[in-house]
Amino acid sequence: MMGHQPCAALVALTLLAPPVISCGGAEPAAASVPRSPRTAAPSGTSDVTAPSSALEAPPGAVTITLDADTRMKTTTGATFTASRGWTATTSRDLVLLVEPDREATVAFVDTSEPDLEKAIAAAWKLKSPGFTRQVKQTMMPPARDGWEGVVRLDYETPRAEHRVIFAIARRKVDITYITLVDATEAGFGRRAAQAKMMFESMRAPGMEEESFRGKEARAFDAAGARALEGFIVEGIRKSKIPGAAVAVVQGGKIVYAKGFGVRAAGKKEPVTPDTLFMIGSITKSLTTVMMAAVVDAGKMSWDTPVTQIYPKFALGDADATKMLTMKHTACACTGLPRQDMDFFFGYLKATPESRIEQMRAMKPTTGFGETYQYSNSMASAGGYIAAHALYPDRPLGQAYDLAMKEKVFDPMGMRSTTFDRGAASRGNHALPHGATIELDYVAAPLKAEDWVSPTRPAGGAWSNVNDMARYLMVELRKGKTPEGKQVVSEANLTRRYQPMVKVGGRSAYGLGLGIKDLHGVEVFWHDGGTLGFNTVMLFMPEQDTGFVLLTNADGGWMLADAAQRRLLELLFDGKQEAAQNLDFSLKRRAEEIAIEVAKLERAPQKEWVDRIATVYHNDVLGKITVAWRGGRALVDTGEWKSGFGVSKESDGTEKLVLIDSPYVGWELLLAKQGDKRTLTLATAQQKHVFVETEPAAYGAGQRRH
Numbered sequence: 001m002m003g004h005q006p007c008a009a010l011v012a013l014t015l016l017a018p019p020v021i022s023c024g025g026a027e028p029a030a031a032s033v034p035r036s037p038r039t040a041a042p043s044g045t046s047d048v049t050a051p052s053s054a055l056e057a058p059p060g061a062v063t064i065t066l067d068a069d070t071r072m073k074t075t076t077g078a079t080f081t082a083s084r085g086w087t088a089t090t091s092r093d094l095v096l097l098v099e100p101d102r103e104a105t106v107a108f109v110d111t112s113e114p115d116l117e118k119a120i121a122a123a124w125k126l127k128s129p130g131f132t133r134q135v136k137q138t139m140m141p142p143a144r145d146g147w148e149g150v151v152r153l154d155y156e157t158p159r160a161e162h163r164v165i166f167a168i169a170r171r172k173v174d175i176t177y178i179t180l181v182d183a184t185e186a187g188f189g190r191r192a193a194q195a196k197m198m199f200e201s202m203r204a205p206g207m208e209e210e211s212f213r214g215k216e217a218r219a220f221d222a223a224g225a226r227a228l229e230g231f232i233v234e235g236i237r238k239s240k241i242p243g244a245a246v247a248v249v250q251g252g253k254i255v256y257a258k259g260f261g262v263r264a265a266g267k268k269e270p271v272t273p274d275t276l277f278m279i280g281s282i283t284k285s286l287t288t289v290m291m292a293a294v295v296d297a298g299k300m301s302w303d304t305p306v307t308q309i310y311p312k313f314a315l316g317d318a319d320a321t322k323m324l325t326m327k328h329t330a331c332a333c334t335g336l337p338r339q340d341m342d343f344f345f346g347y348l349k350a351t352p353e354s355r356i357e358q359m360r361a362m363k364p365t366t367g368f369g370e371t372y373q374y375s376n377s378m379a380s381a382g383g384y385i386a387a388h389a390l391y392p393d394r395p396l397g398q399a400y401d402l403a404m405k406e407k408v409f410d411p412m413g414m415r416s417t418t419f420d421r422g423a424a425s426r427g428n429h430a431l432p433h434g435a436t437i438e439l440d441y442v443a444a445p446l447k448a449e450d451w452v453s454p455t456r457p458a459g460g461a462w463s464n465v466n467d468m469a470r471y472l473m474v475e476l477r478k479g480k481t482p483e484g485k486q487v488v489s490e491a492n493l494t495r496r497y498q499p500m501v502k503v504g505g506r507s508a509y510g511l512g513l514g515i516k517d518l519h520g521v522e523v524f525w526h527d528g529g530t531l532g533f534n535t536v537m538l539f540m541p542e543q544d545t546g547f548v549l550l551t552n553a554d555g556g557w558m559l560a561d562a563a564q565r566r567l568l569e570l571l572f573d574g575k576q577e578a579a580q581n582l583d584f585s586l587k588r589r590a591e592e593i594a595i596e597v598a599k600l601e602r603a604p605q606k607e608w609v610d611r612i613a614t615v616y617h618n619d620v621l622g623k624i625t626v627a628w629r630g631g632r633a634l635v636d637t638g639e640w641k642s643g644f645g646v647s648k649e650s651d652g653t654e655k656l657v658l659i660d661s662p663y664v665g666w667e668l669l670l671a672k673q674g675d676k677r678t679l680t681l682a683t684a685q686q687k688h689v690f691v692e693t694e695p696a697a698y699g700a701g702q703r704r705h
Contacts, residue, residue, distance in 0.1 A: 061091035069197075069502075076110040076175050080202040081505060083194035085370065093126045097198065103187025106195050107180040108202075116151040116169035116176060123167065123178040133157070133165055137595060139588055142580050146207035148172055158649040159669055162682065164188045172204040189337065189684025190365050193372035193503050200505030212572040213520025217543035220248050224570045225256045231566045232549075232559070235582055236261050241553040242433050242441055243271035246563070247465035247472075249539075249546040252482055254469045263552065264431040264443045276416060276429040276462045277550040278449055279535045280528020281376075283461040285496075286408055286471065287383040288330050288512030292492035293407035299389040302327040302495060302511075310385045313356060316363040323368055329382025330511040333501035335364030336375040337685040343376070343451050345621035348639055350454040352384050352396035361620070365685060372501045372509055376458040379512065383457025400457055411487040412474050414467040421446055421453070424462040430552035432532020434662025437597055439590060441553050442661040444532050448640065452530060459528060465548050468537060472546030475524070475539050497524060518568060529557060531662040536560040545571065554662060558585040596665070600657055602645040609633045612670065616679050616690035624668070624679060624690050626656070635668070642666070 065087045072082045074095055082088055082097055089096040095108045109123035117138070124131040133155035143150050149171035157163040162185040169178045179199055181188070188195070218224065225248075232246055243261035247254060259271035294300055306313050306324045315321045320334065328334050339362060359377055366373060384396040387403035394402065401419055409417050418424055425446055432449055433441040452460040473482050478490040499508035499515055507516040514525045525538035534556030539546035547567050549560050562582035568574050609628045616624045625636040632643050635658060642660035647667075649655070656668040656679065668690075669680040679690040 061089050063087060063089040074108045074110050074177065074202075076177075076205075078108075078110065078175075078177055078202055078204040080108070080198050082198055083191075083371070085367075086194070094123075096127065099183075099187060099191045099194070101187060101190070104183030104191050104195065105181070106198055107178075109178045109180065111176050111178065112174055113176055114171070114174075116149060116171060117153065119176040120151070120153055120167045120169050120178055120180075123169075123180055127180055128182070137591060139591075141584050141588075142577065143170075144577065145209045146172065146204070156650065158651040158653055159655055159667065160649065160651060160653040160671070162186070168199070170202075170204075173206060175204065177202065177204060185682075185684045186365075190373065191371065193501075196504035197502055198505070202505075209519065210575055211520045212518070212568065212574065215520075215572050217250075217540070217545055217571040218573075220250050220255045220545070220571070227570055228256070228563075228566060229258065231578065232260055232563065234579075235559045235562060238582065238586060239553070239555060239559050240439065240441055241551050241556055241559060242443075243275070243430055244549060244551040244556065244559065245271050245273055245275055245277070245465040246549050247273065247469040247547070248567075249469050249472050249476070251544055252473060252477065254466070254473075257465055257469060259465075263429065265433060265441050266443070271430060271552075272428065273466045274416065274428050274464050276418075276424045276427065276464050277535065277552060278432065278452070278459075278528075278530050278533040279461050279463050279468070279537075279550065280459045280530050280533060282463075282468075282526045282528040282535055282537050283457065283459045284330065284379050284512040285526045285537070286404070286461060287379070287386075287457045288496050289471075289474075289488055289493065290403050290407045291326065291330065291382065291386040291511075292496065293488045294386045294390050294403070295492045296489050297390065300326055300386065302492075304389075306381075306385060309389045310356075313381065313385065314360050316359075316361050320364050320368060326382060326386060327495075327500075327511055329378050329385070330496075331500035332372050332374045332378075332509045333369050334375070334378060335366040335368055335370060335373055336362060336378050337365050337373050338375060338683070339686055340376055341681055341683060341686055341688060342621065343455060345637060345639070347451040347454055352380075352400070352454055355454045356381050356384065356396070358620075369501065372503045376455055380455035380458040397454075397456075404461075408487070409467075411485065412467075412481060413470050413483075414463065417461060417463040417467045419453075419456050419460050419462070421450070421462070428464075429462070430533075430550075432530065432662065433553045434532050435553070435555055435664060436661050437593065437600075437602075437659055437664055439555075439593060441555075444662050448532065448662060449530050451639075459530065463550075465550060468548040468550070469546070472537065472539050472548065476541060476544055476546055519572075519574070521568070521572070527557065527560060529554065534560060536564065538564060543571065555589065558582060558589070561585065593665075596647070596657070599647045599649075600645045600659075601647070602659060604633050604644075604646045608646070612677060614677070614692045615694050616677075617693045618688050618690045621681075621688050621690070623693075626679070644668075 066082055066084050068084045070082050071079055073079055085100045087098045097106045107127045109126055111119050113119040135153050136156045137154045139152040141150050147170045152168045155165040157165055164183045164185055167180050169176050236244055242265040243263055245259045248256040257273040259273055259275055261271055263269045263271055263275060300309060303325045384400050387400040388396060390403050391399035431443040433443050436442055474487055479488045479493040480486050496511040496513050498510055500510055502508050516523050521540055523538050523540050528535040532554055533552055535550045537548040549563050562578045565581055566578035569578060606628050613627050627634050635642050635644050642658040642663045644656040644658050647655050647657050654670045658666040671678050673691055677692045681688045
């Protein structure tokens with residue numbers, strides 16, 4: 001369910017990356033969906049907008065507002081697709097795009113300067129003459145897709161500023177093409193997919209990309225198995241991942257399935273193809289198979305209004321509520337943003353019904369059908385409500401579990417797949433692992449993942465690669481099991497494959513499935529992430545091939561991304577890039593952590609902690625207690641707890657940084673609201689402010705007065 005970092009090979013334009021991220025290929029067309037103007041104020045919007053100097057058109061410039069996705073040119077003739085609704089200003093020196101709420105700008109500058117960092121500095125002077133930000137991190141990812149060199153610079157922005165600023169320079173022949181991004185976190189969170197489309201769709205004159213179009217995939221034979229296995233073994237070693245399992249299906253059968261490493265760090269029990277892992281958001285793909293089966297049963301259609309099935313459902317926007325049909329719950333196209341922090345508070349008492357009730361306070365932050373925004377809440381509601389159509393007299397959780405068992409797991413022969421943590425724990429299962437500050441992995445108890453249960457249609461299934469291989473074969477056989485049983489109709493299964501909204505220049509999202517063109521090969525896929533598991537699955541219908549990789553580590557996405565590339569290399573004789581991609585991802589992550597750790601006081605003094613030790617309350621999420629316990633600074637929500645360190649920003653802002661796995665890196669911004677202290681838990685479009693209420697116990701039974 002949780003997002004992960006961008007695909008390293010593409011240097012995706014996301015700070016908080018969408019969970020479905022393209023890794024190459026041509027740009028698909030998006031299917032039309034109903035559109036409505038956004039009526040809600042942007043959720044979590046900062047009062048900081050893009051700098052006025054960045055929005056002013058230079059003399060002689062031409063400015064237009066785009067009424068459709070439009071192919072444009074940079075000053076030297078490179079082409080890219082600009083997103084509808086953005087304002088485009090073209091001048092002699094640059095092309096500037098401003099998003100509709102004027103909280104994000106993307107600028108394209110071309111220069112002959114061969115030094116990429118110097119080229120970036122000169123580009124900022126053209127766009128924002130007063131630009132003086134300090135570089136926070138310099139990255140040199142592998143050049144891909146016809147580019148000859150790439151540099152990315154991320155800039156210092158105090159946490160309280162809630163801003164995203166970075167630059168990417170790419171070299172081709174004698175021109176350096178620079179992309180400059182300056183946005184509020186909220187603005188970029190809303191428009192990341194559109195910015196990504198502009199970046200990924202750029203083509204410089206003379207570019208030739210690797211293409212597998214028209215090639216027939218090789219048979220995945222013993223030599224291919226040895227090569228993939230060697231890559232996985234080395235990837236696990238480099239990544240320090242405790243364990244993983246992999247399966248490949250081709251030609252209607254499982255041609256490879258193997259486990260690697262151990263189920264729990266420090267233990268001896270090995271991972272096998274039967275080891276259960278949480279599969280995270282891959283659950284969404286299974287949920288929409290169930291929805292297709294409910295359509296087959298005549299209990300609903302994809303176009304049935306959500307409120308017709310479940311009249312209690314409502315968003316905080318009446319117009320959006322009326323427009324929602326069942327297909328929209330799975331399309332990531334409604335404008336509803338991620339609001340995942342809600343899941344980590346109150347989950348032991350939460351029910352499917354209460355999670356859906358919470359959606360009454362949620363409002364879209366972009367227009368209906370305007371851009372990709374991924375909502376776990378919406379996907380979860382869709383699964384529950386489809387099951388309610390089938391079993392209207394049962395509680396939502398029971399109805400969903402039964403619908404998945406009777407319509408998906410049992411018919412497909414997925415005998416081990418379950419939503420029951422207790423059942424999973426009694427058999428061959430992996431433990432979740434979170435990274436420490438030192439980037440080692442520590443096992444967490446299974447209960448650390450209980451936050452998923454109330455929203456399980458979006459990410460709560462446990463499965464193994466043998467079961468997932470059977471699922472992949474059903475996708476590849478148009479709804480039939482390997483034994484020939486029709487589980488779901490081809491028409492409703494493949495309805496999920498139709499693009500509903502663009503995710504970037506090279507990818508789209510259907511119904512619970514990502515769609516991408518990888519160098520000319522059509523791929524359907526999804527990844528998944530929880531606190532301690534990362535997973536990916538994909539299938540290529542034209543090649544009759546599928547792949548699944550499950551890991552028991554929150555950093556497993558790096559291996560998953562690289563393994564997908566390695567599979568393509570083996571199937572299509574592709575360039576050997578996967579190992580370099582993985583090395584870059586690991587290096588980038590280590591550098592990012594090192595930068596933050598350098599600013600962190602990992603063991604704050606008791607006297608300092610005593611000054612802020614109290615109970616902080618938020619009307620939506622509940623309480624956080626800050627205390628000194630057991631000789632250390634501690635944050636306690638009642639359902640989970642973590643030690644914390646303190647980091648001080650350049651503007652003097654202090655933040656509590658959690659240091660216990662699996663919560664490492666979570667931040668709480670310390671501030672004041674009147675005469676009361678506050679802690680703010682913020683993501684791109686969410687800002688939850690906790691206000692101090694009463695003293696908390698700390699130390700040896702003492703209280704602060």
